[in-house]
Amino acid sequence: MAGAADDSLRDEAELIPLSALQHYVVCPRQVALIHTEQQWEESAETADGRIQHARVDQPASRRRDVVRRATGLTVRSFALGVIGRADVVEFHRRKGAADTVFPVEHKRGRPKRHDGDRVQLCAQALCLEEMLGVTVAAGALFYGQQRRRIDVAFDDALRERTRQVAAEVRELLASGRTPQPVPCPACPKCSLKPRCRPDQLGAGGGRVAAYLRRRLAADAGESEA
Known part of the structure; x- marks a missing residue:
């Protein structure tokens, strides 16, 4: 903590x-x-x-x-x-x-x-x-x-x-x-922007995480069937 x-x-x-x-x-x-x-x-x-x-x-x-x-x-x-x-x-x-x-x-x-x-x-x-x-x-x-x-x-x-x-x-x-990347005012001048890619990953990170959760839940359901 x-x-x-x-x-x-x-x-x-x-x-x-x-x-x-x-x-x-x-x-x-x-x-x-x-x-x-x-x-x-x-x-x-x-x-x-x-x-x-x-x-x-x-x-x-x-x-x-x-x-x-x-x-x-x-x-x-x-x-x-x-x-x-x-x-x-x-x-x-x-x-x-x-x-x-x-x-x-x-x-x-x-x-x-x-x-x-x-x-x-x-x-x-x-x-x-x-x-x-x-x-x-x-x-x-x-x-x-x-x-x-x-x-x-x-x-x-x-x-x-x-x-x-x-x-x-x-x-x-x-x-x-x-x-996860979160776009902020410092992004445009950040030297790490090409590696961080906040404009590409920021919004999509949540969608990817949700997709993985759905797949894990589905796999778990199949294993129990």
């Missing part, structure tokens, strides 16, 4: 990819295609995003004035059940106090209507809190098309939302099933 995080996880091999949380908010089927069926299709958008991420994907640490900026930092949370990489984590030095930890996630496009990016960023914050033993109150999303940051506060509602999404993703991947 999806819900609270499983505190019993202690092996990193059991952790799911943190990036899957953002994919799940957009489309649960996409998560299963990528992580269960191991399918992937490169597109101009995904290639551009990969190139833009190359700089922040490399592990490095630089300091400017009172801010130390770490890139490509591996983060994980056994409580949340996820592991991944944070694009940028800023450590803001405070006199006489612990550094303020501030994660920044880079995105190639622009802000979206769904909260997948905010969930992904909050998951990074929860990982950092567990790893460093600190409170991470806020972070930021940097969108490449707009070239600006949007601050995100990690309030109770977003934290609970993130835990719920993580639990649902872990449940989906553990089941080994791939949800």
Whole structure:
């Protein structure tokens, strides 16, 4: 049952990819295609995003004035059940106090209507809190098309939302099933659309399932006769 995080996880091999949380908010089927069926299709958008991420994907640490900026930092949370990489984590030095930890996630496009990016960023914050033993109150999303940051506060509602999404993703991947395709606004630009075929399978999936149920029922009736 999806819900609270499983505190019993202690092996990193059991952790799911943190990036899957953002994919799940957009489309649960996409998560299963990528992580269960191991399918992937490169597109101009995904290639551009990969190139833009190359700089922040490399592990490095630089300091400017009172801010130390770490890139490509591996983060994980056994409580949340996820592991991944944070694009940028800023450590803001405070006199006489612990550094303020501030994660920044880079995105190639622009802000979206769904909260997948905010969930992904909050998951990074929860990982950092567990790893460093600190409170991470806020972070930021940097969108490449707009070239600006949007601050995100990690309030109770977003934290609970993130835990719920993580639990649902872990449940989906553990089941080994791939949800039926359901057309959504993200479909036209999804690189997996040729493999997913939501326009061909979405409506027909129910008809196929109904047909199989009828055949199974008929076969069972014949065997009993």
